[in-house]
Each structure stands twice: as structure tokens, then as C-alpha cells.
Amino acid sequence: MTSTERAARTSVADELCRSAYAAHDGPDVGVALIAAGGYGRGELAPHSDLDVVLVHDDGLDPGPLAQQVWYPLWDSGSRLDHSVRSLSQMVAAAEDDLKVALGLLDIRHLAGDPNLTLRLRATMLGAWRREARERLPDLRVLVDRRHDVVGELAHVSVPDIKEAEGGLRDATVLKALETTWLVDVSSAELERSRQSLLDFRDLLHDQTQRPTDRVAPELWEPMTQALDLVDAEAAQRHVRELGRRITHLSRLTWRRVDDMLARPASVRDARRPALEPIAPGIALARGEVVLAARARPDLDPSLLLRAAAEAAQRDAVLAPATAARLARESSELPTPWPAAARDALVRLLASGTGLLPVWETLEETGALAGFLPEWERIRMLPHASPIHRFTVDRHVVETCVEASALIRSVARPDVLLVAALLHDIGKGQRTEHSVAGEAIARAIATRMGFDPEGVDLIALLVRHHLLLSETATSRDPDDPATVAGLLAHVPDAASLDLLLALTEADSRAASPQAWSTWRAGLVTRLARHALAAAGGDPAPPALSGDLVVPALVEEGGVWVGVESDTDGTRVAVMAPDRVGLLADAAAVLALQRVPVHSARAWSQEGRTGPVGVSVWEVSTPDLDPRVLRERLVALAEGRIDVGARLARPAPGRLEPLVAVRSEASRSATVLEVRTDDRPGVVHRVCATLAALDLSVRSAHVATVGPQAVDVFYVQESGAGRLSDERASEAAHAVRRALSPIEGEAARATK
Structure with a gap:
């Protein structure tokens, strides 16, 4: 079955309707016979209904024609869905019922007064475009309810190729969204998938000899030969792939609708969206992750994965055009992958529900096959x-x-x-x-x-x-x-x-x-x-080896070094060891709004006493070590009020977990902290421990997607392991410091 056969089937039905109108002396002015819905689009399947309306001008009585015109159509054996309405009744019905409004976007003239059909079509299109911003939220509710009831075409065991998510009904809705002129839809991709689903529906009607849109499990095998495929599994893959593609386009388009409706009119109507840089080579534009102006995919093989990770973690759209461009232009990932690419993949996989739409974009654009x-x-x-x-x-x-x-x-x-x-x-x-x-x-x-x-x-x-x-x-x-x-x-x-x-x-x-x-x-x-x-938990990770201590530090000063390469940027901090040094280093990075991916900290012996060392892996390039050092010195001298400049980390989705791992070390008490990754988390933990006069002798900090996984080896200042009471006190203090303020208020009232 092809579009040509559907057109021929529609042509036969059109001639039948015109003959019926003419046989009962239908007037040329003031009355029109129109096709709506699938018939209006010229997409009749072998057992489809003829959705036909006899429309007349207000104040004009179509007389016997309103009854007689249907008899020849019934006598032909056609399935008929018919009605008689005035022009104002059509407009009122569309205003009251979104389904009617959608159906009338596809009306087509059959017989009678063509000017009446033209007026009705212009009225329907004008009202749809004029009222779209008010009606689209209600349409979204209708679509979501249908999806909840029927399921997703790509996955349900008995798919409904019309009503399921990704089915023909969604394709029609997408065309209606495009008609508003408010959002763009990938028309070529949508039309290819829609026509293929229509072909399948034609075959399904022929196979079952009835007007069904549901594919029972026993039908896949008979459909295999009709589709010229090797087996029933291939037939399923073919149809479900079409549903997957329309689902992806539908979700993407509705995200764009949501973003458009949420924007102020001044931003909404801007011809060129503003680019907000969010990572090297990556920007955000109207809720979609795109390439920055001077991005070089040919020089950065990890750019695709980094863009995908940013989109998923922000629950933003990965712009399909961006993904497709990166798939074409990015340099091939070497073997083994650079650390930046591997870390980006892990962040992408750790992004929770934001992963699914981004992964679908990677699939549909062919970008996934590249890595x-x-x-x-x-x-x-x-x-x-x-x-x-x-x-x-x-x-x-x-x-x-x-x-x-x-x-x-x-x-x-x-x-x-x-x-x-x-x-x-x-x-x-x-x-x-x-x-x-x-x-x-x-x-x-x-x-x-x-x-x-x-x-x-x-x-x-x-x-x-x-x-x-x-x-x-x-x-x-x-x-x-x-x-x-x-x-x-x-x-x-x-x-x-x-x-x-x-x-x-x-x-x-x-x-x-x-x-x-x-x-x-x-x-x-x-x-x-x-x-x-x-035997319980595994052994703790090994500490980093000692670094050469600069003379500045041996003389009591503070040293900060910055080193960048293709895998990112490392910031090293050294100073005479003291309680709170690690907290101050974390505060400096937080004040600079530098995202921390991982960190290691330890104490080593220098010529003039213990030296505190920390090495921080960050994503921000071009950091000035002089600025970082000046801020660290200012913190140590009390010239910067961290409490005023660095607010409590924003509440996370999950309550923090703080566990005391007493068996993990013989010389220190190990605190394991797991919480949502938020700006200021490391500083908050270290400052809390410093306030208890506890020394962090070793820290192992890592960020995996939205999750901070931090381990702190803690000692009493100038002593060793914490007592059970002190360990419990420290764990509770850290947990309170990271808990949402609302949670603390709720606990305080109990």
C-alpha cells in the first residue's frame, strides 16, 4: 500500500460524495459538503470512515438535502460519520472541543459553495493561531492523558498505531502544533514516519478486513510477508521504530512549546536567541543545549558527550541539529578515550530522568553510533x-x-x-x-x-x-x-x-x-x-604521594598552582598545615563559582613542619593562581566573610547520608558523605569539621553526575582517632550542615 493507493481511494470517495450532492440538487451558494479528519487529509485506509459535514450559512435552511444526501453514501456500503451544522455552530463546536478544532484544521471542499469552505477554513486556522498560546496547555493535558491510558507504541505488547504515544494521532497533533507558527517540527522526518505508519495501517486493514488500529501478537507473523520482511521480529522492529521516531519528535516539540510559553514575550519573539555559555564550547539557547560560537568539534572528540551530559543534567533539550552536527564533524574518539569523554559519559548516565530524552536525541540523530x-x-x-x-x-x-x-x-x-x-x-x-x-x-x-x-x-x-x-x-x-x-x-x-x-x-x-x-x-x-x-566494606583508597614543597610554604606562606591539559584543570594548594585549611581552599573555589569534579588532600612533613596539600580537579579553564592565592590569604586573615559571601548550599533532592566507617582506618576516623552535588558542599563539610576543632588528615572527594561521594579521614587536632561520641557528634553536625533548611525547621518543631 502506498500514498498513491490512498489518493486513489480518496478520489473514489470524493466522486461518490459529489454525485450524492448533485443527485439531490445541492445548491452552489450558501451550502457546502466538506471532508474532515483523515478523509480531509486524503488518507483513507481500506476500512476508514468517511468523516463528512454538510455546512450552511447562518439563517439558511438546507431543507431536504440535510437528510437525503447521506442515502447514496450508505447505499454504497461506505462507513459514514456525518453531521449538519451552520457556520457559527462549527465555530462554536471548535471553541468548545479541542478535538473538533483539530479535526477542522484539515477540512477539504467536496461539493457546493467553495467560498463557504474557504471561509470556514480561514476562520478555523485564524482562530487556532490566534488562540494557540491559551489552548496548547489544554491540548497537552489531552495528549498526556491519552498516553497514560494507551501506552507507548514502541513498547506496549498490543500497540495501537493510532492512539498510542508515537502513533498517528500524535503525528496529527504535531502538524497542528506546526500550524500555530509558534514552534518548528522536523517536517520531513515526521512526514516519512507518518506515511510509513499509514502504509502499515492499510496493510493491517487488508489483513484483518476490519477498521482496526491495534496489532495483536498473532498478527505480526502474517504482516511479515506484506511488509516484505524476514520475520515477525523484524515487523515489530519496523513499526515500533516508527513509533519511537514520532515519540521523539513529539517530546521534543512539546518541550519547545513549554519553553516558548514560559518565556516573556520580549524574549519569546526575539529573532536570535541569546547564547548563555555553560561549559567550554557549549551554550544554552531557549532551553536547548547548543554549540558555542567558537566551538571546534574537529579538535575536541569529547564535545558531543560533554554537550549530552550538560543537557541531561540540566533537564534541557540537546538540540538535534547540534547532535547531528557533532556526529558529522567531531574528531573520532581515540582508543582509549580521554578522561574528559569517559567522565562526560558517566555524568550523562548519572543524570536520572534527564537521560532519556537526551539519549533518544543521540539515537535519532545517529550520534550514538559514533561512540x-x-x-x-x-x-x-x-x-x-x-x-x-x-x-x-x-x-x-x-x-x-x-x-x-x-x-x-x-x-x-x-x-x-x-x-x-x-x-x-x-x-x-x-x-x-x-x-x-x-x-x-x-x-x-x-x-x-x-x-x-x-x-x-x-x-x-x-x-x-x-x-x-x-x-x-x-x-x-x-x-x-x-x-x-x-x-x-x-x-x-x-x-x-x-x-x-x-x-x-x-x-x-x-x-x-x-x-x-x-x-x-x-x-x-x-x-x-x-x-x-x-568481610564487609573494602579498604579505603590509597593516599596521594608527597609533592615538593616550595620555599614560600617553608617560610610560612601560601602557594597555589594551576595546570591545564586536555583532561581538564588541576589546582594545587600548599600551606602550613592547620585546622580549616581544606575548608578555606574549598571556599575559594566556591567563591569563584568553580565546579569541583574531584579532590585529594593530605598532610606531609616539610623542613619546618607539617604542610597541608590539596589537589582539585575542576572544569573551569584559565584560572589565575594569583587571584586564588590572594583570596586564600584574605580568608586566612579574616578579610573575607565566607558566611556572608557563600550561602548554604541549595537544598538537594535527597537527604544526605553521613556514615562513620570505624573499621576503615586504624589511625583516623573515616566519615563517608554522600549527597547531591551542589556548590559549596565540600566547603560546608570541611568548615563544619573545623568548627569542631577536628583535623581532616585526608580527603577523597569525587563527583559522579549529580552525586557527591566524599570520604574524610578525620582526627582530633594533634591526636588520633575520634571517640565514638565525637565521631557521632561530627557525623550529626555534617548531616545538619547539608540538610535542607526546611528539614531543620521541621525537626526543630518536634
């Missing part, structure tokens, strides 16, 4: 298990979204997120997918530049991502033999923590039933037994 060509193995691949609510590729993205909420529970959040991305990469292979996936994941992780330990962990998690769930639900989790069997494959506590988090994320992404209270209880109980048997 993860293996994705094509699972693209639009249906799941064999009915417990899954998504295709394999979408399930993987949902697993990353779920994993992003669990990164505070593991020692290697980067490993967890990449393992979530790759855990089903072996599906579609002839061998068992976890076995096939292990080798694929190992090769990808190596290419991404992970350290050997990280590569081994990712491969292990992909190979055994089903082990914990399958063992817990098929064996007694309290039996020592069950625990021993698990430990034979996953022998250490760090790997077990990662496997537990991946199991939960994978299950939650599959369906609510896959992570029921019962199943979660069994899995968690087995994991706890195995963790106890494996």
Missing part, C-alpha cells in the same frame, strides 16, 4: 520475557535511570552506571546473553579507558547481573551453601555492593513486579549474608 556502535545490537529488540515493559534498548536506559539513584551505595559509581548501560548488550546473540555480553562489555570498557580493575568489575557485573536475583529466588538465602555459591562468582564486598545495586536497578526498570517487596527482601537478605561472609 557506542554496539548499541545497534539491541536497538528496538523486543524482550522475550513478558515481565519486561520495554524493548531491550529502552530497558537499558531505564536501568541507568534507576541506577543513578543508587550510586551513593557503592564504592565505584562509574562502574555501576556503565555496567547498567552494558548489562544487556549481549542480547540478540545466539549464546546466553550474559556470557556474550561479558566479552562485549570488556572490550567497550577497555576502549572507554577504564582502569584494569574497572574493566574487570564491569565485565563481572555484566556476566553475573542475573546471579543474585536468580539465586535468591530459587535457593534458600539463609543456607550457607547458597552464600558460598554466590561468593564463588562474586568474592568481595565491593563487587557484591555493585551487584546488589545493579540487580535492584535492573529489576525496577523491568516492571514493578520484578522488584516486589518479596523479591527485594530475598535478594537483600542473601546479599547481606554474602557481604558479612566477604
Whole structure:
């Protein structure tokens, strides 16, 4: 079936309507027979209704014609949806009902007075464009409700190619949005997908011999031959891919509608949007992440991933034109990847719900294939298990979204997120997918530049991502033999923590039933037994080696150094060691609005006494070490009021977790802090500890997407480990310092 056949089918129906009008002496003035909806667009399927309206001028009675014109159409066996209305009644109906208004945007003249049809069409289009800003929010509600009820064409087991998200109804809505002249839609891409879905609907009507839009599971096999495809799976992929593309265009367009409606009129109507720089080479324009004016994709292979990460973390649109340009022009990522590219991927995967729309843009523009060509193995691949609510590729993205909420529970959040991305990469292979996936994941992780330990962990998690769930639900989790069997494959506590988090994320992404209270209880109980048997938490990370102390520091001064390369910028700070030095260094960077990705701090012996050293990994280039040093000296001398200049960090989405790891060190008390990454977090923690006269002898600070994962080795000033009471006091103080103000107020009233 093709558009040519639909046009021929429409032409036959048009001639039938004109003959019926003429046979009953329909007038040439004041009355018109018009086609609306799909018939108005000339898109009749074999069993479609003829949506026809007899319109007349106000005050004119069409007489017997209003009844008689329909009889020839009924006698022909056509399915008819008909009505008789005056021009003012048509206008009123469109004002009262959005569905009517949308249908009347596609009216087409059949017979009678063409000027009346033209007036009606001009009235409908004018009203739609004039009232669009007021009507679009209501249209959005209607669309969302339909999606909630019918589901997404790309994923539901029995898709409705008309009403489902990504179906023909959404394509019609997109055309209506474009008609407002307020937003742009990728018309060529939309029209290709829409026409292909119309072709499929024609075949579906012919196959079932009835006007259905729902594709029952048993219909995929018969449709295979009609589509000239190899098997039922290919037929599903074809149709669901069309739905995925229209869904992407729909979500993108509605985001643009939301942004347009939220902007002041002066900004909304500006011809050229203002560019707000947000990262090197990257800017924000009207809620979309785009390239900065002087960006050089050919010199920065990590630019695509960095732009995607910025968009996802800001819950902004990654402009499709930008993604497509980067896919074409970016220099090829070397093997192994530079640290900037790997870090950007991890930040992208850690962005939570912001990941999905950005990932869809990467897919639809072809940009994803540039850095993860293996994705094509699972693209639009249906799941064999009915417990899954998504295709394999979408399930993987949902697993990353779920994993992003669990990164505070593991020692290697980067490993967890990449393992979530790759855990089903072996599906579609002839061998068992976890076995096939292990080798694929190992090769990808190596290419991404992970350290050997990280590569081994990712491969292990992909190979055994089903082990914990399958063992817990098929064996007694309290039996020592069950625990021993698990430990034979996953022998250490760090790997077990990662496997537990991946199991939960994978299950939650599959369906609510896959992570029921019962199943979660069994899995968690087995994991706890195995963790106890494996010896608890892993050893703390090693401290950095000593650095050469400049003479300035030996004489009691402060030294700041800045070094930049392709992986970012490092700021080193050295000064005579004292309580609060690390807090002051963190405050200086926070005052400069410098985002901190990671930091290490330690104390080493100099010729004239202990020297405090800290090294900070930041993303801001071109920092002036003289300015940083002057501010650090001013802080130490009390010439800058940090409390006034650096406000409390904005409340985060999650309550902070502060744990005392008493077993992690013999010489210090270890505080593990996990919270949303916000400006000023490191300073807040260090200042709080300094106020308690506690010395931070070592700090291991890291940012993974939206999550700060910070470990502080704390001692009493001039002494050693904290007592249990002091450790508890420090943990509570840090937790209070990072908690939302509203939460403190609520606790104060209890």
C-alpha cells in the first residue's frame, strides 16, 4: 500500500460524495459538503470512515438535502460519520472541543459553495493561531492523558498505531502544533514516519478486513510477508521504530512549546536567541543545549558527550541539529578515550530522568553510533520475557535511570552506571546473553579507558547481573551453601555492593513486579549474608604521594598552582598545615563559582613542619593562581566573610547520608558523605569539621553526575582517632550542615 493507493481511494470517495450532492440538487451558494479528519487529509485506509459535514450559512435552511444526501453514501456500503451544522455552530463546536478544532484544521471542499469552505477554513486556522498560546496547555493535558491510558507504541505488547504515544494521532497533533507558527517540527522526518505508519495501517486493514488500529501478537507473523520482511521480529522492529521516531519528535516539540510559553514575550519573539555559555564550547539557547560560537568539534572528540551530559543534567533539550552536527564533524574518539569523554559519559548516565530524552536525541540523530556502535545490537529488540515493559534498548536506559539513584551505595559509581548501560548488550546473540555480553562489555570498557580493575568489575557485573536475583529466588538465602555459591562468582564486598545495586536497578526498570517487596527482601537478605561472609566494606583508597614543597610554604606562606591539559584543570594548594585549611581552599573555589569534579588532600612533613596539600580537579579553564592565592590569604586573615559571601548550599533532592566507617582506618576516623552535588558542599563539610576543632588528615572527594561521594579521614587536632561520641557528634553536625533548611525547621518543631 502506498500514498498513491490512498489518493486513489480518496478520489473514489470524493466522486461518490459529489454525485450524492448533485443527485439531490445541492445548491452552489450558501451550502457546502466538506471532508474532515483523515478523509480531509486524503488518507483513507481500506476500512476508514468517511468523516463528512454538510455546512450552511447562518439563517439558511438546507431543507431536504440535510437528510437525503447521506442515502447514496450508505447505499454504497461506505462507513459514514456525518453531521449538519451552520457556520457559527462549527465555530462554536471548535471553541468548545479541542478535538473538533483539530479535526477542522484539515477540512477539504467536496461539493457546493467553495467560498463557504474557504471561509470556514480561514476562520478555523485564524482562530487556532490566534488562540494557540491559551489552548496548547489544554491540548497537552489531552495528549498526556491519552498516553497514560494507551501506552507507548514502541513498547506496549498490543500497540495501537493510532492512539498510542508515537502513533498517528500524535503525528496529527504535531502538524497542528506546526500550524500555530509558534514552534518548528522536523517536517520531513515526521512526514516519512507518518506515511510509513499509514502504509502499515492499510496493510493491517487488508489483513484483518476490519477498521482496526491495534496489532495483536498473532498478527505480526502474517504482516511479515506484506511488509516484505524476514520475520515477525523484524515487523515489530519496523513499526515500533516508527513509533519511537514520532515519540521523539513529539517530546521534543512539546518541550519547545513549554519553553516558548514560559518565556516573556520580549524574549519569546526575539529573532536570535541569546547564547548563555555553560561549559567550554557549549551554550544554552531557549532551553536547548547548543554549540558555542567558537566551538571546534574537529579538535575536541569529547564535545558531543560533554554537550549530552550538560543537557541531561540540566533537564534541557540537546538540540538535534547540534547532535547531528557533532556526529558529522567531531574528531573520532581515540582508543582509549580521554578522561574528559569517559567522565562526560558517566555524568550523562548519572543524570536520572534527564537521560532519556537526551539519549533518544543521540539515537535519532545517529550520534550514538559514533561512540557506542554496539548499541545497534539491541536497538528496538523486543524482550522475550513478558515481565519486561520495554524493548531491550529502552530497558537499558531505564536501568541507568534507576541506577543513578543508587550510586551513593557503592564504592565505584562509574562502574555501576556503565555496567547498567552494558548489562544487556549481549542480547540478540545466539549464546546466553550474559556470557556474550561479558566479552562485549570488556572490550567497550577497555576502549572507554577504564582502569584494569574497572574493566574487570564491569565485565563481572555484566556476566553475573542475573546471579543474585536468580539465586535468591530459587535457593534458600539463609543456607550457607547458597552464600558460598554466590561468593564463588562474586568474592568481595565491593563487587557484591555493585551487584546488589545493579540487580535492584535492573529489576525496577523491568516492571514493578520484578522488584516486589518479596523479591527485594530475598535478594537483600542473601546479599547481606554474602557481604558479612566477604568481610564487609573494602579498604579505603590509597593516599596521594608527597609533592615538593616550595620555599614560600617553608617560610610560612601560601602557594597555589594551576595546570591545564586536555583532561581538564588541576589546582594545587600548599600551606602550613592547620585546622580549616581544606575548608578555606574549598571556599575559594566556591567563591569563584568553580565546579569541583574531584579532590585529594593530605598532610606531609616539610623542613619546618607539617604542610597541608590539596589537589582539585575542576572544569573551569584559565584560572589565575594569583587571584586564588590572594583570596586564600584574605580568608586566612579574616578579610573575607565566607558566611556572608557563600550561602548554604541549595537544598538537594535527597537527604544526605553521613556514615562513620570505624573499621576503615586504624589511625583516623573515616566519615563517608554522600549527597547531591551542589556548590559549596565540600566547603560546608570541611568548615563544619573545623568548627569542631577536628583535623581532616585526608580527603577523597569525587563527583559522579549529580552525586557527591566524599570520604574524610578525620582526627582530633594533634591526636588520633575520634571517640565514638565525637565521631557521632561530627557525623550529626555534617548531616545538619547539608540538610535542607526546611528539614531543620521541621525537626526543630518536634
